[in-house]
Structures are given as C-alpha cells and as structure tokens.
Amino acid sequence: MSANFTASPFVGKTFGVTVEHLCKSYGESAVLHDVSFEVRPGEIYAIMGPSGSGKSVLLKQIAGLETPTSGSARIGNFDAADPATRNQVRLALVFQAGALFNSLSVYDNLALYPREHRLCDEAGIRDRVMHALHILSLEKSAGKLPAELSGGMKKRVAIARALVMEPQLLLYDEPTSELDPVMSATLSEIIATLREQTAVTSIVVTHDSNLALSIADRISILMDGRLRATGKAAEFKNHSDPVIANFLNPVIDLQNPRFKQLEQSHE
Amino acid sequence: MKQCLAIIGHLGSALLLLGRSLRFTGTLLRQFPRFVEQCYLIGYTSLPIVTILLFFIGSVLALQSGYSMENFGAKQFIGTLVGLSTVRELGPVMVAILIAGRVGSAITAELASMKVYQEIDALITMNIPPERMLVLPRLAAIIVMMPVLTLIGILCGWFGGALTCQYTHSISIDSEVYFTALKQFMKNRDVADGLIKAEIFGFVIVLICCHLGLSTRGGPREIGASVTRAVVTSLIFILVLDFFVTKGLLLVP
Numbered sequence: 209m210s211a212n213f214t215a216s217p218f219v220g221k222t223f224g225v226t227v228e229h230l231c232k233s234y235g236e237s238a239v240l241h242d243v244s245f246e247v248r249p250g251e252i253y254a255i256m257g258p259s260g261s262g263k264s265v266l267l268k269q270i271a272g273l274e275t276p277t278s279g280s281a282r283i284g285n286f287d288a289a290d291p292a293t294r295n296q297v298r299l300a301l302v303f304q305a306g307a308l309f310n311s312l313s314v315y316d317n318l319a320l321y322p323r324e325h326r327l328c329d330e331a332g333i334r335d336r337v338m339h340a341l342h343i344l345s346l347e348k349s350a351g352k353l354p355a356e357l358s359g360g361m362k363k364r365v366a367i368a369r370a371l372v373m374e375p376q377l378l379l380y381d382e383p384t385s386e387l388d389p390v391m392s393a394t395l396s397e398i399i400a401t402l403r404e405q406t407a408v409t410s411i412v413v414t415h416d417s418n419l420a421l422s423i424a425d426r427i428s429i430l431m432d433g434r435l436r437a438t439g440k441a442a443e444f445k446n447h448s449d450p451v452i453a454n455f456l457n458p459v460i461d462l463q464n465p466r467f468k469q470l471e472q473s474h475e
Numbered sequence: 476m477k478q479c480l481a482i483i484g485h486l487g488s489a490l491l492l493l494g495r496s497l498r499f500t501g502t503l504l505r506q507f508p509r510f511v512e513q514c515y516l517i518g519y520t521s522l523p524i525v526t527i528l529l530f531f532i533g534s535v536l537a538l539q540s541g542y543s544m545e546n547f548g549a550k551q552f553i554g555t556l557v558g559l560s561t562v563r564e565l566g567p568v569m570v571a572i573l574i575a576g577r578v579g580s581a582i583t584a585e586l587a588s589m590k591v592y593q594e595i596d597a598l599i600t601m602n603i604p605p606e607r608m609l610v611l612p613r614l615a616a617i618i619v620m621m622p623v624l625t626l627i628g629i630l631c632g633w634f635g636g637a638l639t640c641q642y643t644h645s646i647s648i649d650s651e652v653y654f655t656a657l658k659q660f661m662k663n664r665d666v667a668d669g670l671i672k673a674e675i676f677g678f679v680i681v682l683i684c685c686h687l688g689l690s691t692r693g694g695p696r697e698i699g700a701s702v703t704r705a706v707v708t709s710l711i712f713i714l715v716l717d718f719f720v721t722k723g724l725l726l727v728p
Contacts, residue, residue: 273596294602301600307593324603373601 222409223284223297223377224249225270230279232265239265240433242279247426250407252399254424254441256415258455262433263413264304267381270411271301283377297377300370304382306362308354314341314365315350318372340368343398359386367398378402380412384419392416396423417456421445429455489686492606496614499607506612513616517578518624524577525570525624526631532565533557533632537639541646550648554656557636562661562669566629568717571676574621575709579684582613583705586688587698595689610685614678621677622670629669633657668724675720680709 225247232240239262247253257263268274270281275289286293308317318337322328328336341347344364354362363386370378380399384392400423403410414420420427421441428438429452437444437452447453503510540556586609589595598605633654640648687705691697 268596271596271600273599294600298602299600301597303593303597305593307597309589309594309597310592320603321601324601324608 221376222249222407223286224251224409225253225288225377225411226280226282227266227270228280228282230266230269230276230281232262232269232274233277238433240269240276243430243433243435244279245428245435245438247409247411249409250403251425252403252410252412252423254412254414254420254427255430256413256417256420256427256455257430258415261430263415263430264381266430267301267379267411267413271299271379273301298373298375299377299379300373300375301379302363302366302370302381302383304385306354306359306366308362308365308369310354312353313350314346314352314354314357317354317365318369321369321373336372340371343371344368360388360391363387364391364395367395371402374406375408378408378410380410380414382414382416383412384414384416392419395419399423421456431455485686485690488690489682492610492686492689493614493682495604496606496610499604499611502607503611503615506607506615509608509612510615513612514620516581517574517613517616518620521574521577521620521624522627525573525628528569528573529561529566529628529632530635532569533561533635533637534639536560536565536632537636537646538643541640541643541648545645550646551652552656553640553646553648554636554653555660557653558633558657558661559665561632561636562629562665564669564717564721566625566632567669567673567676568713570621570625570628570673571680571713572710574617574624574677575680575684575706575713578617579680579709580702580706582681582684583688583702584698586685587691587701588695590689590691591693591695591698605689610689613681613685617677617681618674621673625670625673626666629666671724672717672720675716676713679712679716683709683712 227246228244230240230243231238243262243266245253255263255266265274269276270283270288272281272288272291272293281288283293283297283299286296308314309320312320315337318340319333322333322336327333338347338350341350344367346361346364346368349357349361349365354365357365363383367380367383383395383399387395396419399410399412402408412420412424421444424441426439427441427444429436429444431451437447437449444452444456447456536557537553540553541550544550544553544556586595586605589609595605598608637650637653640646640653641650684705687701687708691701
C-alpha cells in the first residue's frame with residue numbers, strides 16, 4: 209500500500225485548535241467537565257481515554273456538530289460552534305463508523321464534496337478521487353456501494369473521502385477500530401505521512417495506545433470527562449500516574465481478574 | 476401542557492427548516508438531477524396506486540349516490556355529484572393521504588436513517604447543508620408533482636364513476652348524460668380550488684416528514700418511531716388543514 213501524497217500542500221493554511229473550559233451536559237448528565245487544551249497548527253494531537261470518557265463528545269464540539277454547554281472550542285480564531293466557521297475552515301471528520309452515504313457508490317461518496325463545492329471540473333474530480341482511492345488501495349471498490357464493503361474498508365473509504373477534501377483540520381474518531389493490525393499500522397503511517405506532506409493539523413481520538421504513542425506529537429488523557437494528563441507522547445511511555453500507566457499498558461492478571469473488581473464495584 | 480409545548484416546538488422547528496431550505500432556492504438549478512429523481516420517486520412511482528385508488532373511489536361514489544338519488548328521481552345528476560366531490564374534496568385529500576403513507580414515510584425513513592448513521596453529521600462537516608441537498612429538491616418535486624397526481628387522480632375518479640353508471644344495471648346512465656351533468660355545474664374555479672388544496676397538503680406533508688426525519692435522535696429503533704410519528708402527524712394535518720383551507724377558499728369570491 210502506498211502512502212505517498214501529491215495533494216497540494218497546505219503549509220501555512222492549517223489551523224490550530226483551542227479548547228477553553230469546555231463543559232458539555234445532556235440534560236442532567238454531565239459528560240465533559242472544564243476541559244482545556246491547545247492543539248498547535250500542524251500538530252498530531254491524540255486524545256485518549258477509556259470507553260465512555262467523553263472523547264467522541266469532545267470531538268463533536270470541535271467539529272461544531274454540537275454546542276458546548278459552557279466554555280468554547282476555537283479553530284484558529286473562529287468559534288467551532290458557529291456554522292459560518294465551516295466557510296472559513298476546511299474541516300474533515302473521519303467518523304468511527306465511516307458515515308458513508310449508503311445510497312452513493314464509493315466513487316460518488318468521494319466526489320460529493322468537490323462536486324457540491326464546484327472545486328474543479330469532472331475530470332479534475334476524477335483525478336482527485338482516484339488519487340485518494342489509490343492511496344488507500346481502494347481503486348477496485350470505486351463502483352461498490354458502502355453496504356458491499358467490510359467495516360475496515362468503510363473506514364478506509366471515510367479516510368479517502370477526507371483526503372479528497374484536502375482538509376485544513378483533520379479529525380479522526382477511533383480511526384483504527386475494526387481494522388486488523390496491519391491495516392492499523394498502515395493507517396498510522398497514512399496519518400503521519402499526510403501531516404508530514406500537507407502539514408494538516410490532526411486530532412486523533414483513540415484508545416489505541418500503539419497508534420497514539422507512535423504518531424502523536426502530544427497526547428491528552430481524558431477520564432470521566434476530565435483531562436487527567438497532557439504532555440508529549442514520549443512522556444506517556446513510562447508514565448508516573450499508575451492509572452494512566454495501567455490504561456496505556458494494561459497487565460492481564462489471571463490471578464486477580466479485572467472483571468471481578470468490576471462486579472464488586474457494581475455491587 | 477408538555478405535549479402542547481412539544482407540538483409548538485416541532486411547528487417552530489419545521490418552519491425554521493423551511494426558512495433555511497428556502498434560503499437555497501437560488502441553487503435549485505444545480506440540484507436539477509436530484510429534483511428529477513424526487514419527481515420520479517414522488518410522482519411516477521405513485522401514479523399507478525393513485526389511478527387505482529381514485530378510479531374506485533369514483534366508482535363507489537357513483538354506486539352509493541346512484542342508490543340514494545334514485546329515490547329522489549335525480550339520477551341524472553350523479554355526474555355532478557361525483558365530479559364535484561372528486562375535484563373539490565376526495566381527489567386532493569385521498570392523494571394527500573396516499574402521499575403521506577407512501578412518500579412521506581419513505582422520506583422520514585431515509586432522512587432518519589441518515590441522521591442515526593451520522594450521514595447528516597458528515598454532510599454538515601463537509602459544509603454541505605442538508606436543507607440544500609435533501610429538503611429543497613423534495614419540496615420542489617412535491618410542488619410540481621402534487622397537482623399532476625391530483626389531476627390524473629380526479630380524471631380517473633370521473634372515469635370510474637362514468638363506467639359504473641353505464642354498466643351498473645340499477646343505475647344505467649349513459650356516459651354522455653353523466654359527463655353533461657358533470658360539465659354543467661363544474662367551474663374552472665372548482666378544479667383550481669382542488670389543486671390549491673392538494674398543493675398545500677403535499678407541501679406540508681413533505682415539510683413535516685423532512686423535519687421529523689432530520690430531528691430523529693437515538694438508535695435504529697427511533698427510525699421506526701419517527702416514521703410512525705410522521706405519517707400520523709401528516710394525516711392529522713391533512714384533515715385539519717382540509718377544513719380550514721376549504722373554509723378559506725369558500726370565502727374567496
């Protein structure tokens with residue numbers, strides 16, 4: 209699989225992200241509590257945390273799909289919650305389940321963005337789409353419908369769709385879930401190479417520690433809706449906080465199974 | 476009280492959706508392929524069932540009125556009764572009910588599914604407003620197709636009534652007599668009123684169904700719940716609006 213990009217570089221056009229005192233509640237249920245961090249332009253920033261810690265909710269606030277209860281998320285100088293921001297910032301979000309348009313073929317899924325925004329003529333669109341499909345080894349699937357693809361292939365199509373947008377801010381929601389180890393490693397390379405060649409700011413929400421530690425410049429750990437730690441990726445390899453160390457490198461202890469602790473905590 | 480507030484909330488949201496969709500009217504020409512696709516789905520695929528439904532409604536109406544009017548010696552006016560009832564009331568209402576059940580449910584199911592499976596979120600992040608791509612072509616298509624379907628349905632109803640009158644032994648009215656009576660009391664205004672009603676019903680059905688589809692939250696189970704809600708709400712609106720629009724049209728000189 210190739211990981212070479214010839215897409216036009218966006219150096220200087222990429223945006224940083226600033227999240228300040230962000231809280232998000234759904235009715236009585238508070239999901240995010242006073243979350244603050246900053247992603248520098250061109251950086252790969254990983255947000256890690258266990259399931260249900262609020263990672264995807266945080267990503268939705270940055271993508272502008274939801275409005276924070278309080279606090280703010282800003283992309284460059286633009287408020288992420290303001291719909292007008294999308295006219296200023298080309299933002300792509302790779303959804304966990306792909307979120308492909310089921311009624312459109314893989315090709316048309318990728319061609320939708322340039323067609324709707326009239327970025328180029330049909331020949332230009334074809335070049336862009338086929339190039340993105342080539343990067344992710346999906347040329348043979350161009351005519352297929354999403355329903356005919358495996359979970360992993362859907363994820364790759366979703367990434368290809370993001371590449372066609374030539375984004376200035378790229379958000380990934382669990383990019384390696386449902387992928388086999390080889391495809392996960394390839395995807396890590398793609399994310400890293402994309403940043404290297406296009407300088408696009410990338411925020412990766414994941415609980416895959418291999419992915420985060422191998423490609424991220426900095427990492428934040430989100431637990432129970434609160435940021436527990438933020439730092440350079442190298443700092444997390446042997447973290448002093450036992451909770452974080454245990455999350456990043458869980459030890460399987462057959463003598464003292466973890467699920468028994470869970471049972472006790474539920475009692 | 477909570478229910479009333481919820482209904483008012485939905486009405487407000489549907490009107491906002493309409494406002495947001497109308498903002499993109501200028502892009503309608505670009506949406507032409509989607510508009511044609513929706514015309515096909517709303518109009519062409521509904522045509523067989525509209526013709527069958529209205530043909531038999533016209534037939535039953537002729538049968539029932541033939542049975543009743545014979546007692547008054549007014550059989551020759553069956554054409555007038557069937558003609559006016561079909562054009563002013565039964566045509567628009569029955570086509571609207573059919574569109575709510577057949578097209579409205581499909582619209583809600585499709586949009587609700589897109590919402591639940593994050594396709595709508597994907598559109599938003601791609602800066603492609605769902606109102607422009609999904610709502611506007613459907614509204615435009617119903618505006619064009621609803622009068623066409625209603626007109627064809629009305630003609631089928633008249634034809635069904637005429638055939639029933641001619642070939643039912645107890646009625647035995649020649650088609651010529653039937654259509655003469657129909658023409659005698661039918662004005663262009665009656666046809667116009669029927670088509671105006673159909674247009675309003677169709678527009679409201681599509682707006683309600685798009686709104687309820689796009690406001691679906693939760694998992695796949697909610698898709699079914701939204702479809703049921705959309706069909707029931709559309710039917711209620713058709714019948715309530717029918718009264719007020721008829722009253723309003725009768726007031727217009």
